[in-house]
Amino acid sequence: MTERIAAxxxxxGADFRTIEEPLALPEALDAIDGAxxxxxxxxxxxxxxxxxxxxxxxxxxxxxxxxxxxxxxxxFHALVITNEVGLGIVPExxxxxxxxxxxxxxxxxxxxxxxxxxxxxxxxLRLRPxxxxxxxxxxxxxxxxxxxxxxxxxxx
Numbered sequence: 384m385t386e387r388i389a390a391x392x393x394x395x396g397a398d399f400r401t402i403e404e405p406l407a408l409p410e411a412l413d414a415i416d417g418a419x420x421x422x423x424x425x426x427x428x429x430x431x432x433x434x435x436x437x438x439x440x441x442x443x444x445x446x447x448x449x450x451x452x453x454x455x456x457x458x459f460h461a462l463v464i465t466n467e468v469g470l471g472i473v474p475e476x477x478x479x480x481x482x483x484x485x486x487x488x489x490x491x492x493x494x495x496x497x498x499x500x501x502x503x504x505x506x507x508l509r510l511r512p513x514x515x516x517x518x519x520x521x522x523x524x525x526x527x528x529x530x531x532x533x534x535x536x537x538x539x
Contacts, residue, residue, distance in 0.1 A: 388424075395422060399462075405432045409446070409453040418459045426465040427486045434482055443485050 392401050400418045404411040408429050415421060423429075433443050454461055468486040 391424070405429065406436070409449040412450070412453040412457060412461075415457070415459060420460045420462065421457075423461060423463045426463050427468060430486050431482060434478065434485065440481060440485060 388403065392399075395401065399420050399422050400415065401422045401424055402408070402411055402415075403424050406429070408423065412421070412423070430443060430447075433446055438446070454463075466486070468483055474480050474483055
């Protein structure tokens, strides 16, 4: 996993600072100075870590609010990476359902106090705005063949 993360950081280049903070994400963002673009990788993993250490839903909500406040105070562009959650099956375990609720519906509406560009958090950047479709050109539908009509004496 460490090698995968390092590869992601290398492909982003020196123009991006990547933050992978397991628990103290708002505090890590507040401590950044001199960055132009910061990539937060990843919100759903951060939420998972909070729940994994035993934080209740209300505590996670407070941490999300602290994150929004930190993003509102920032002096850099922030790209917050998150995973799509909630479009699959309903998890069987209570912790799984709580994670789905917290990572999906409860944080999908989060908004920082400062929204000064279309890329600010709270704006969904759709990399694939529609379902995948074949790149083959569509073929015209064939014209229906006329139904044969029987004439008297044709049947023998």
